[in-house]
Amino acid sequence: MKISQLSAASGVSQPTIKLYLREGLLPPGAKTHANQATYSEAHVRRLGIIRTLTQVGGLSVASAKTVLDAIDSELPLNWTFGxxxxxxxxxxxxxxxxxxxxxxxxxxxxxxxxxxxxxRFGVAKALRAMADAGLEADGAWRESYRKAAEIIGEADIDLIDRREGRLAKAETVVIGTVLGDALLAALRRAAQEHFSSQRYLSRSTETAP
Amino acid sequence: MKISQLSAASGVSQPTIKLYLREGLLPPGAKTHANQATYSEAHVRRLGIIRTLTQVGGLSVASAKTVLDAIDSELPLNWTFGxxxxxxxxxxxxxxxxxxxxxxxxxxxxxxxxxxxxxRFGVAKALRAMADAGLEADGAWRESYRKAAEIIGEADIDLIDRREGRLAKAETVVIGTVLGDALLAALRRAAQEHFSSQRYLSRSTETAP
DNA sequence: CGATTATAGATAGTTATAGTATCCGTTATG
DNA sequence: CATAACGGATACTATAACTATCTATAATCG
Incomplete structure (x- = not known):
């Protein structure tokens, strides 16, 4: 597979693929000559993960490189998690x-x-920002959030547990961490919409201007 | 209060305050002369909200302007939500x-x-990205996420319900939407750490390289 | 075989965002 | 009255993520 086919197969433009090669997010193709290389299905898959991390997860290219390196490395799983x-x-x-x-x-x-x-630091910053903004959340709200976080955190660990092998676990950690945030945020919006419309008997997200 | 004092009180640099004035995020001060104005405590508070939205919530200046305009407007609450x-x-x-x-x-x-x-769209995108990445989440995991989202969504609506007046409700909607995401993501990390260390009897986030 | 096209890799350019710096003439302040 | 600060406009800088162009070489096709 040449770069033009890799571009077609992945939906990522050729210059962008070259960028990822330069930055080390995508491993080089197998060299056949000084200036010819072939790419594999693994490259297509890798490009998909890169796009997922950057587009859906909102990671910078530099951050994406860090976690991809962690998947590839033989670092212990808890390091990958961190x-x-x-x-x-x-x-x-x-x-x-x-x-x-x-x-x-x-x-x-x-x-x-x-x-x-x-x-810990993220919770501290979010709570401080809320306090600064004059939004003092009451105990019931806090209790709900903690309860929800416990349910999710345990489910995440269970999911990783069920994976076989370090690579699969590591990929689940990385993809799950990044996409879990996005999924959770979206679910929260849907749930807000549900309870808002249920309670007010009106659509909560009418087409806004 | 002049701009230098506003800067000192808010911790935002003078040029940045001028930027927010230019972009319409911060209302102009009360003009005393053609080129003199005074700012109030409301401006300090507003700057705090702007910084919260941009720094903690990760909103762009343009997005922050949109939601601030929604707070100020007399739009129905469900529009503000959306x-x-x-x-x-x-x-x-x-x-x-x-x-x-x-x-x-x-x-x-x-x-x-x-x-x-x-x-709906966010859930669809996140799930598709997971499927593309080969992370097929099982039913137990999905069930946990939905349950958690229900708990949170209801708590959010309850919190807004308890606020008095449209302005307070609108502010809670905006701040809560933006900071809730950040808080939830951080809580998730803490919970993952908790269950990970509980299960593996090792620290889940040792200092990574 | 030879003309055309594609390739790897380097370098340079583009766009958008967020913030900073410098002027300007005017106004406050000691 | 002199100096410092002000509001407002304009210009500049930094960064990130792409995108375009260039060069010499290799593949491809009639």
């Missing part, structure tokens, strides 16, 4: 978080074990 | 979705009422 979480999260450092911010997050997370990382 | 959902979601059009894609989403959403929009 890398995927970090790549799929915005700035993850906790340097601008006060003790009060962290305490609020830890209170929310009570009952869960956690460590420093995207989870 | 606008916030659209602004916080990537491309929401369903033009590239096949009937099979939509059928898969509708199957997932069984039991919920929904319409065309970010929810």
């Amino acid at each position: 890398l995927a979480q970090r790549a799929a999260s915005p700035d993850v450092d906790g340097t601008d978080l006060s003790d009060a911010d962290l305490a609020r997050a830890d209170d929310f997370l009570a009952g869960l074990t956690y460590h420093d990382g995207p989870g | 606008l916030a959902q659209r602004a916080a979601s990537p491309d929401v059009d369903g033009t590239d979705l096949s009937d099979a894609d939509l059928a898969r989403a509708d199957d997932f959403l069984a039991g919920l009422t929904y319409h065309d929009g970010p929810g």
